[in-house]
Amino acid sequence: MSATAMQDMTKPEEGLSIGEYGNDDKPGVAPKGGTAFDEQEMRRMGKVQELRRNFKFIGIVGFVTILQATWESTLLANSFGLVNGGTGGVIWCTIAVWLLMLCMIASMAEMASMCPTAGGQYHWVSEFAPPSLQKPLSYVVGWCCCLGWIAGIPSCGIQLAGVVQAMVLLVNPNADVGTLWQSTLLVFLFVLLTVGFNVFFAHHLPLAEGIVLFLHVFAFFAFLLTLWIMADHAPAVQVFTTFNDGGGWGNTGLSCLVGLATPIWCFIGPDAGAHMSEELKDASLQLPKAMMWAILGNGVMGIVMLITFCFCITDLDALLSDGSQYPIIQVLFNATSSYAGTIILGSVLLVLLFFSTVTTVASASRQTWAFSRDCGFPFSEWIRYVPPAWEIPLNALLVCLGVSLILSAINFGSSTALNAVLSVSNAALIFSYIISVGCVRLKRLRGEALLPRRWSLGKWGAPLNDITLAFLLVAFVFSFFPTSPAVGNPAWASQFNWAIVIFIATCTLALVYYVCGGSRRYVAPVALVKQE
Numbered sequence: 001m002s003a004t005a006m007q008d009m010t011k012p013e014e015g016l017s018i019g020e021y022g023n024d025d026k027p028g029v030a031p032k033g034g035t036a037f038d039e040q041e042m043r044r045m046g047k048v049q050e051l052r053r054n055f056k057f058i059g060i061v062g063f064v065t066i067l068q069a070t071w072e073s074t075l076l077a078n079s080f081g082l083v084n085g086g087t088g089g090v091i092w093c094t095i096a097v098w099l100l101m102l103c104m105i106a107s108m109a110e111m112a113s114m115c116p117t118a119g120g121q122y123h124w125v126s127e128f129a130p131p132s133l134q135k136p137l138s139y140v141v142g143w144c145c146c147l148g149w150i151a152g153i154p155s156c157g158i159q160l161a162g163v164v165q166a167m168v169l170l171v172n173p174n175a176d177v178g179t180l181w182q183s184t185l186l187v188f189l190f191v192l193l194t195v196g197f198n199v200f201f202a203h204h205l206p207l208a209e210g211i212v213l214f215l216h217v218f219a220f221f222a223f224l225l226t227l228w229i230m231a232d233h234a235p236a237v238q239v240f241t242t243f244n245d246g247g248g249w250g251n252t253g254l255s256c257l258v259g260l261a262t263p264i265w266c267f268i269g270p271d272a273g274a275h276m277s278e279e280l281k282d283a284s285l286q287l288p289k290a291m292m293w294a295i296l297g298n299g300v301m302g303i304v305m306l307i308t309f310c311f312c313i314t315d316l317d318a319l320l321s322d323g324s325q326y327p328i329i330q331v332l333f334n335a336t337s338s339y340a341g342t343i344i345l346g347s348v349l350l351v352l353l354f355f356s357t358v359t360t361v362a363s364a365s366r367q368t369w370a371f372s373r374d375c376g377f378p379f380s381e382w383i384r385y386v387p388p389a390w391e392i393p394l395n396a397l398l399v400c401l402g403v404s405l406i407l408s409a410i411n412f413g414s415s416t417a418l419n420a421v422l423s424v425s426n427a428a429l430i431f432s433y434i435i436s437v438g439c440v441r442l443k444r445l446r447g448e449a450l451l452p453r454r455w456s457l458g459k460w461g462a463p464l465n466d467i468t469l470a471f472l473l474v475a476f477v478f479s480f481f482p483t484s485p486a487v488g489n490p491a492w493a494s495q496f497n498w499a500i501v502i503f504i505a506t507c508t509l510a511l512v513y514y515v516c517g518g519s520r521r522y523v524a525p526v527a528l529v530k531q532e
Contacts, residue, residue, distance in 0.1 A: 032391070035282045037454075041116055042278075045123075046528025047373075052203070052391045055280040057290060059206035062213035064273045064294035067359035070302030071220055072352050073266040075309055075328040076159055081262030082327070083320060083483060086244030087234075087310040089256040090263070094306055097263035098299040100471040103464045105270045105295045106457060107437045109288035112274045113453035116283035118370035119525060120274040121145050121432040126525040127451070128439035135524040136514065137439075141432050142371045143510035145271075147503075148428030149364035152269070153194070153404040154187060155425050156357035158411075160350065161186035166329040167346045171339055184411040191408060194357045195401040198365065202392045205362065212355045219348050220301050224308055226345065231312040231335035239310045246320060247484035257474070258481045261426065266302055268426055270295060271433070272359065275366040288455035364400045369393035375521045378513070420498030427479040427503050434472045441465040 033053040034042075042049050055063065074094070081090035111124045119126075122142035129137050161183045168177050201208065245255040273291050277283040312331050313319055319327050328349075333342045372383035383395050407421050443450060444462050457464055482497040514522070 062209035070298035071305040074306040083246035084259035094263040151425035157187035369396035423499035
């Protein structure tokens with residue numbers, strides 16, 4: 001893309017002046033560490049600044065980068081894509097998803113510049129949807145956002161527990177660590193630790209993100225050099241052209257689309273920064289830039305690492321027949337021929353994934369707090385309370401803790417049921433992206449003026465919105481697909497992806513509560529907006 005085109009993408013659209021924001025020359029200081037821009041934007045949205053703005057640009061870049069943990073996820077969450085797609089399928093699908101995610105995140109970054117609020121998607125829908133749909137549609141999107149983020153906490157916990165168990169089994173293959181109750185207790189431990197970090201070390205989170213960002217980059221090169229130098233490598237033709245239909249879909253193309261869950265998981269959660277925007281200084285300018293820099297850096301590192309990992313797979317069938325959900329541990333051992341080296345590298349992955357979970361908890365709690373601030377939940381008065389001495393949404397963190405433990409407890413009885421809960425995290429977030437981007441696209445289509453913003457897509461807005469919506473609709477449909485077809489299988493219940501049932505049940509619950517009294521209590525964010 002030319003320099004001129006890049007400049008056009010950051011200019012406001014014709015007729016949409018940013019003059020009301022003034023200029024970018026040292027815009028004054030507002031309460032709790034914000035700027036005059038932050039104060040003005042909060043006042044326009046009718047919100048009170050309750051959280052301290054501890055984050056600056058580097059801190060929020062680190063926050064989004066570590067939450068997405070793209071190169072780590074390409075190593076830890078690749079088994080689904082290797083089964084449905086093979087090395088060629090997972091590589092080409094990941095590259096395609098990254099390019100399409102760039103369009104999506106650019107669309108969301110523009111909305112974040114218009115309305116930098118912890119509410120994120122549901123707030124944007126409230127302001128940008130047609131007037132007759134602003135309240136009910138934003139309400140459903142708010143529930144889906146909270147479902148997606150809170151369900152993501154045990155999802156990360158399952159990965160953490162799985163890596164620990166994989167390392168134990170590597171050192172002691174006869175160890176009895178594969179039972180459901182053991183993995184569930186490990187998930188409980190990691191959920192408690194990550195929520196505890198958000199409670200007791202919240203004010204040190206920006207510093208921690210900066211340190212972990214350095215580890216994120218340093219470890220990338222450590223893994224890369226280890227796999228480049230010490231591992232055996234498959235031929236390039238085999239790596240880039242081997243496609244696998246391990247799920248038995250009968251069509252390689254369809255199998256690759258089912259395997260989209262792997263690359264989507266590697267890039268999901270770009271709205272994380274938006275939910276921290278009320279804790280970011282000069283949010284309307286710094287947040288969009290941080291979102292774009294994070295996806296660019298993560299995408300490059302993730303694709304390089306994935307290709308490197310696939311070169312280390314000399315026998316795909318043997319690797320998949322091992323039955324491990326985390327083949328990277330075996331690949332590392334094959335490369336190093338050292339238990340100690342493998343455990344050290346696995347522990348680095350564990351630390352990075354732990355802090356990715358910490359940031360997931362932070363985003364989930366801010367989303368929950370923001371929605372309860374607008375009375376979207378039962379007991380919103382209690383959930384939204386921020387203790388003045390803490391300046392963090394403590395009660396919202398406790399809600400995330402309680403719900404995450406309840407969801408994790410499902411694993412005591414059925415790993416299939418828990419997998420459905422984890423799958424719905426992707427689907428719920430993708431649904432919220434579709435609705436929010438769709439509302440902005442509709443305003444553009446109708447020629448309606450958008451809000452002033454300090455970071456704008458300009459003339460690129462409409463085509464980027466269109467590409468985003470086309471991609472998200474495909475991703476949303478395939479997020480409900482199981483690993484293999486369940487039709488005609490006697491054990492269909494154990495293979496069926498129950499995420500669609502949970503998603504529909506959640507939307508139905510939200511609508512029932514809305515009709516039975518929630519509509520009277522819920523205050524759509526647009527109702528508080530001041531027309532200045």
